[in-house]
Amino acid sequence: MTAISVSSPRAIAWPAIIKEAALTAFVALLLTVPLVGLRTVDRPTGLGLETRWNEVVAAVGLVFLGRIGICLIREGQGVLVLVLAAAAAAAGFFIKMPTEALRIILIVGGAIIAIRAAMAVRTGRSKLSQAERDKRMDRIAAKVQDASRWLGPIGVVLALAFPLTPLADRQLLDIGILLLTYVMLGWGLNIVVGLAGLLDLGYVAFYAVGAYSYALLAHYFGLSFWLCLPLAGLLAAFSGVLLGFPVLRLRGDYFAIVTLGFGEIIRIILVNWYQFTGGPNGISGIPRPSFFGIADFTRTPAEGTMAFHEMFGLEFSALHRIIFLYYLILVLALVVNFFTLRVRKLPLGRAWEALREDDIACASLGINRTNMKLAAFAIAAMFGGFAGSFFATRQGFISPESFTFIESAIILAIVVLGGMGSQIGVVVATLLVIGLPEAFRELADYRMLAFGMGMVLIMLWRPRGLLAHRDPTILLYGRKGKGAGGPAAGTAAAGGEGIAGGRAK
Amino acid sequence: MTDLSMTPTVKNDTPLLTVEHLTMRFGGLVAVNDVSFTARNSEITAIIGPNGAGKTTLFNCITGFYSPTVGRMTLRHPDGKEFLLERMPGYRISQQASVARTFQNIRLFGGMSVLENLMVAQHNKLIKASGFSIAGLLGLPSYTNVERESVELAKYWLDRVRLLEFADWEAGNLPYGAQRRLEIARAMCTEPVMLCLDEPAAGLNPRESADLAEILTFIRDDHKTGVLLIEHDMSVVMTISDHVVVLDYGRKISDGDPHFVKNDPAVIRAYLGEEEGEELPPEIAADLPEVAKRAEEGA
Ligand SMILES: Nc1ncnc2c1ncn2[C@@H]1O[C@H](COP(=O)(O)OP(=O)(O)O)[C@@H](O)[C@H]1O
Ligand SMILES: [Mg+2]
Numbered sequence: 001m002t003a004i005s006v007s008s009p010r011a012i013a014w015p016a017i018i019k020e021a022a023l024t025a026f027v028a029l030l031l032t033v034p035l036v037g038l039r040t041v042d043r044p045t046g047l048g049l050e051t052r053w054n055e056v057v058a059a060v061g062l063v064f065l066g067r068i069g070i071c072l073i074r075e076g077q078g079v080l081v082l083v084l085a086a087a088a089a090a091a092g093f094f095i096k097m098p099t100e101a102l103r104i105i106l107i108v109g110g111a112i113i114a115i116r117a118a119m120a121v122r123t124g125r126s127k128l129s130q131a132e133r134d135k136r137m138d139r140i141a142a143k144v145q146d147a148s149r150w151l152g153p154i155g156v157v158l159a160l161a162f163p164l165t166p167l168a169d170r171q172l173l174d175i176g177i178l179l180l181t182y183v184m185l186g187w188g189l190n191i192v193v194g195l196a197g198l199l200d201l202g203y204v205a206f207y208a209v210g211a212y213s214y215a216l217l218a219h220y221f222g223l224s225f226w227l228c229l230p231l232a233g234l235l236a237a238f239s240g241v242l243l244g245f246p247v248l249r250l251r252g253d254y255f256a257i258v259t260l261g262f263g264e265i266i267r268i269i270l271v272n273w274y275q276f277t278g279g280p281n282g283i284s285g286i287p288r289p290s291f292f293g294i295a296d297f298t299r300t301p302a303e304g305t306m307a308f309h310e311m312f313g314l315e316f317s318a319l320h321r322i323i324f325l326y327y328l329i330l331v332l333a334l335v336v337n338f339f340t341l342r343v344r345k346l347p348l349g350r351a352w353e354a355l356r357e358d359d360i361a362c363a364s365l366g367i368n369r370t371n372m373k374l375a376a377f378a379i380a381a382m383f384g385g386f387a388g389s390f391f392a393t394r395q396g397f398i399s400p401e402s403f404t405f406i407e408s409a410i411i412l413a414i415v416v417l418g419g420m421g422s423q424i425g426v427v428v429a430t431l432l433v434i435g436l437p438e439a440f441r442e443l444a445d446y447r448m449l450a451f452g453m454g455m456v457l458i459m460l461w462r463p464r465g466l467l468a469h470r471d472p473t474i475l476l477y478g479r480k481g482k483g484a485g486g487p488a489a490g491t492a493a494a495g496g497e498g499i500a501g502g503r504a505k
Numbered sequence: 506m507t508d509l510s511m512t513p514t515v516k517n518d519t520p521l522l523t524v525e526h527l528t529m530r531f532g533g534l535v536a537v538n539d540v541s542f543t544a545r546n547s548e549i550t551a552i553i554g555p556n557g558a559g560k561t562t563l564f565n566c567i568t569g570f571y572s573p574t575v576g577r578m579t580l581r582h583p584d585g586k587e588f589l590l591e592r593m594p595g596y597r598i599s600q601q602a603s604v605a606r607t608f609q610n611i612r613l614f615g616g617m618s619v620l621e622n623l624m625v626a627q628h629n630k631l632i633k634a635s636g637f638s639i640a641g642l643l644g645l646p647s648y649t650n651v652e653r654e655s656v657e658l659a660k661y662w663l664d665r666v667r668l669l670e671f672a673d674w675e676a677g678n679l680p681y682g683a684q685r686r687l688e689i690a691r692a693m694c695t696e697p698v699m700l701c702l703d704e705p706a707a708g709l710n711p712r713e714s715a716d717l718a719e720i721l722t723f724i725r726d727d728h729k730t731g732v733l734l735i736e737h738d739m740s741v742v743m744t745i746s747d748h749v750v751v752l753d754y755g756r757k758i759s760d761g762d763p764h765f766v767k768n769d770p771a772v773i774r775a776y777l778g779e780e781e782g783e784e785l786p787p788e789i790a791a792d793l794p795e796v797a798k799r800a801e802e803g804a
Contacts (some may be wrong), residue, residue, distance in 0.1 A: 259527070347624075347631035348638045351615075354625040357614035364568060365604050365626050365695055366599030472618035476660070476672035 012075050021067035028063035028258050032056045057100040073120045082117035085110045092273075108453065137435060137462060141262025141419065141469035144415045147425040151239075155427070159330055163323040173322045175438050177329055177394065180317070181387060182434045184333035186426035188383035191340060191410065194421035195349060197377035199250075200258040202263025203411055205243075206236040206381040208270065208403035210388025225289040225307035225393050229386060235261040236385025237378040244377040248370055263408055270400040282399025288321060289328065289393045332390060336383045337423055345473045352376050353473075407460055408435075413451070417458055419465030433448040454469040511783075518582060521565070521699055521731040523548040527576030529755075536562040536575070538755035544699070544748070546583055549725050549732040550641050551742045552764075554752035555775065560735045561609055563752070564701050567733070569595035580604065582698050583729070600629050605697035607688040609704050615677030617684060619668060619687060621763040622676050623659035626694035631655055632731045662690040666720060682713040700724060706738040714738055718745045741769065751775065 037056040065088075066150045092106025124256055144151075162168055162176065185207065213232035217223045223231070247258045270277050277283070290296050295306040297320055322432050342347040351372045354362050357504045360370055392398050414433050418425025433451070458466065520543035531572035537559040544550035564737040567578055567590060578590040579703070580602050580620040598604050616624050624631070631642040634640070634695050663669040666686035666755040671679060676687060686703055692700055702721075706714045717740050724730050736742045742749065749766040753775040759766050766772055 064786055072729050126549075164756075172604050310668050329734060342642055344636060346635050346638050346642065347628050348635070351632070352620060353617060353621075354614045354628075357616050358612050360614040361608070362625070363570070363595045364599060364608070364612075365691070367625070368596050368600070381671075411765050442693065470616060472621055472673060474618070474656070476620050476626060476656070 012072070013076070013449050017068055020071060021064050024067040025060050025292045029056070029060050032059045045338045054102070058105050062105045064115050066109055070116065073117050078117045078121040082114055082121060085114035085117055089114060104449075108449075111452070112457075117259065118273065138469060141422075144424060144467050145422070145469045145471055151424065153262055156334065157493035163326055168319075170319065170322070172324060173319070173326055175435070177322070177326050178438070179430055180326070180329040180333050181391060182411065182414060182430045183427055184336055184417070185327060185384065185411045186430055187333060187336040187340060187423065188380050188387065189411050190415050190423070191343075191352075191380040191383070191428055192376050192422065193415050194341070195344070195354040195356065196373060197420075198260075198373060198376065199252070200377075201256050201260035201378075201405075201408055201412065202266075203259075203380070203384055204403050204405070204408040205259075205263040205266040206240060206384030207388040207391065207407070208266050208400075209236045209239045210385030211278060211380075211392040211398050211403070212270065212388075213385065214284075214389035214392045215286045219283055219285075225389070226292060229389050232389035233382040235384040236388065237382035240378040240381025244374045246374045248377065260405070260408075263403075263405060267400050267403050270403070278399075280400060282397060282401070284397040286396050286398065287394060289324070291324065298326055302454050325390075329387075329390055329394075331369040332386055333373075337489075339379075339383075340423060348375060350473060372436070413455060414463055417455070419468030421466045421470060422465065423469035425465060506664075514542075519546075520544060521581060521583075522733070523577075523579045523581070524567070525579075526561075527563065527566060527578065528574050529559070529566055529571060531573045535755050537566065539756045539761055540576075540752065540755070542750045542760055546698070546731045547725055548724070548731045548747040549721060549734055549745055550745035551734045551736055551749045553736060553742055553749060553753060553766075554758075556664075557754075558752040559755040561703055562702055564735065565731075565788070566591070566748045567598075568604055568701060569593060569598040580699065581617050599622065599695055599697070603696065603698045604701065605692035605695045605699070606701040607685075607705060608690055609707065611661055611681075611684050611688055613676040613684055613688060613691070615675070617676060618672070618710060619674050619676050619679070620659055620672045621665065622687060622691050623662065623694045624655060626691045627655045629634065646795055658694060658696075659690075662693050665693075665723065666690045667716075671749055674715065682709050685709065685713075685717070686720065689717075689724075693724065693728075693730075697730060699733060701733040701735075705736045706736055706741050709738075711740075714741055717741065 008140070009290060036059060037052055039050045039052060041050045069085060072078075072081045087110075089107050089110030090109060091102045155489055159176075159180075163173060168176075185203070188202065189203045192198050209231040213235045214225065214228040217228045217231060218225070243262050245258070247255060247262075250258060256352045271280050273279070288297065290305075292310070295308045295311045297308050298305070307316070308314075308324075340349075344353070351362065351367050354365075354367070355369060355372060362372075364371055366457070391402070395402075410433060414429040417433065418427070418429035432454070437450075461466070524543070525541045527537055527540045528535065537734045540559075540563065542550075552563065554560055562571065569590065569628070573591055576591065580588045580590055582588075582603070585587045587597075590598055590602060590604070593602065599606075614625060617625070625793070631651060632638070632650075636645075637646045638775055640648045657717040660669065660672070663672055666689060668679075668687055668690065671683065676684065679687060684707075687702075689702065689705060692702075705721075705760075706717050708755040709717060721732055721734065722745055725732055734746060746763055749759070749761065749763050750757060751766055751772050758775055761769070
């Protein structure tokens with residue numbers, strides 16, 4: 001998709017295109033037969049196989065046509081492909097298809113190819129190179145980062161005001177709580193993944209430790225939420241240190257795999273330690289939080305306690321507790337955010353980022369790498385633990401089901417998608433990853449499909465994440481910078497590019 | 506083999522670093538073979554030798570990245586404190602023994618700004634002042650004062666290596682020569698007693714090499730720091746070093762002042778093969794006076 005090939009109106013090399021498309025379709029066939037074509041089903045007689053050849057044919061056909069489309073785009077026929085792909089998507093949308101799968105494939109496939117074609121047509125017109133487009137995206141990310149200075153507070157004010165508006169019904173508040181929980185988890189994991197650069201695939205383990213800490217402490221000792229919240233954080237941090245000690249010596253992939261294992265170990269312990277954790281049945285009847293231990297959110301409070309609505313002279317409403325939970329998670333999430341923003345400017349945070357950049361250089365500067373990584377791990381685990389105990393008190397019921405690997409994957413996806421290390425990126429990514437599926441509940445079946453496609457698109461389009469942009473934590477010349485280069489990474493990058501170009505000559 | 510006789514009466518005569526019988530094996534390969542030498546305070550000790558001679562390996566042993574198979578390395582601070590480097594884990598060598606180093610392939614924190622690179626170098630001082638982040642999170646003046654001093658130190662070194670105006674740039678975007686200088690500034694921000702430089706002039710043009718020579722002599726003379734310098738660029742080595750150690754196939758083949766080493770038949774043989782010939786490869790010999798002149802002009 002370079003600018004050169006777009007404009008020339010030469011003859012289209014059909015045989016080569018067909019050959020390439022056929023080859024791609026063949027690879028797709030090899031992949032889809034086992035992945036899509038065969039499916040195991042539980043039958044009364046045992047495990048059986050079910051075949052889905054329609055879907056296989058549809059997928060292979062889509063790959064074949066899609067490849068032709070991509071080849072044509074390369075040949076400079078972007079407009080034609082755009083029209084055809086859009087037509088296919090529209091056909092899938094409006095015309096009844098024999099199978100649902102075919103329909104989805106037509107719509108999604110058509111849409112993706114149409115987007116590609118549209119992008120090709122646009123780049124063909126604007127004659128921008130890939131690098132220039134990348135840089136432009138970087139500049140957008142930088143602008144968003146810049147804007148987050150005032151977007152952030154506005155967002156906080158909106159979030160604070162939201163429950164007081166008439167909009168706030170039970171359902172929206174629940175979605176808000178869900179979103180905020182993931183934002184908090186994303187911000188927590190961002191410390192380990194985004195700042196310290198440690199790929200943690202088992203973050204949900206600390207979430208689970210926090211949730212079970214509260215549930216079990218409340219169950220066995222009758223401790224209140226407000227006492228358990230710090231305890232749960234401490235226990236999660238402790239488990240982070242426990243895991244961290246042996247594991248942090250490992251590098252990269254090995255580290256990721258061990259954390260993945262740790263996440264599963266915690267879950268399996270929860271499932272199998274039946275007497276203590278209730279096994280797969282989980283723990284129910286977890287006490288709801290009180291109003292800071294002063295009053296309860298019930299219509300008829302128990303002897304010697306107060307009810308929230310009586311205390312404030314309000315009409316009883318079941319919403320009060322939801323709103324309180326909403327504010328609670330909002331505050332917890334903001335604490336994490338505040339901590340991260342602040343710690344980035346401290347030696348600890350700088351050491352984390354330096355470790356991410358080059359940990360050998362860190363050792364040569366006398367930085368105790370193990371301690372720094374351990375601190376990142378423990379602090380992130382503590383925040384995970386807070387979120388976990390919030391989850392437990394909100395649900396009133398927890399079971400190991402809630403702490404599967406897919407949760408870790410989703411939280412990680414939020415961090416990576418948003419742009420590693422970007423606080424506002426986490427918020428945007430949460431809205432995309434959690435908010436969109438909530439908004440389109442009817443399409444829940446295709447959630448993972450859309451999720452996977454989104455991740456692939458991001459990888460192709462912006463491998464460092466949507467809003468990957470790093471602001472320096474300290475500036476010598478202030479935000480506006482001075483003369484040569486200036487501080488903003490966008491300018492610096494442009495300057496660097498000039499120098500790099502100069503060097504190449 | 507080496508002259509280990511110490512005369513502890515005059516301070517500058519006490520070796521800063523004493524390496525004795527250092528051997529490093531990788532499986533069957535002996536990368537460093539029974540090497541002994543000393544390096545003094547306020548002196549530039551150059552370690553030269555053909556590619557693969559074991560120079561980088563020697564550095565990695567001294568700075569704790571490898572633990573040597575055999576040997577002893579003693580670092581004695583001007584105030585008399587002694588450290589046995591082979592017994593210390595890597596990061597302590599910088600943290601406590603105050604040995605700083607640069608790398609043959611530049612290892613900056615490329616995504617961070619130039620100033621941030623220098624702040625990370627002052628990590629140990631700063632993290633203590635920040636009360637392991639607690640005082641820092643609260644923004645107590647005990648921390649902000651130390652941070653301000655750190656920025657001053659960073660500015661001082663940026664000025665020395667002529668990068669002050671690039672302080673807010675992303676380090677990875679600097680031109681190559683500037684990155685080399687920044688790495689030296691970063692090492693100096695740890696306030697070392699000994700600075701180990703692994704081929705700092707590699708890839709620099711003659712002008713930049715002359716600048717580098719000036720920076721190194723400044724570090725030696727004004728900061729009383731011992732400099733251990735691996736270098737291929739003979740023009741740099743011969744003009745600024747006080748003492749040269751020559752390695753070949755892991756062994757020390759010569760040790761003495763630049764003039765002595767330049768005329769040592771063993772060195773000539775190592776550099777030119779068996780045939781007898783000029784003292785140095787012609788292109789290097791031709792370069793010498795010119796570069797020396799430039800270095801003097803710069804100083
Ligand atoms: N980590 C290692 N493992 C195995 N061999 C090594 C290692 N590091 C260096 N060597 C070998 O030791 C020898 C000396 O290498 P080095 O010290 O890098 O030479 P130079 O003098 O060019 O810096 C080389 O033969 C190299 O292959
Ligand atoms: Mg080397």
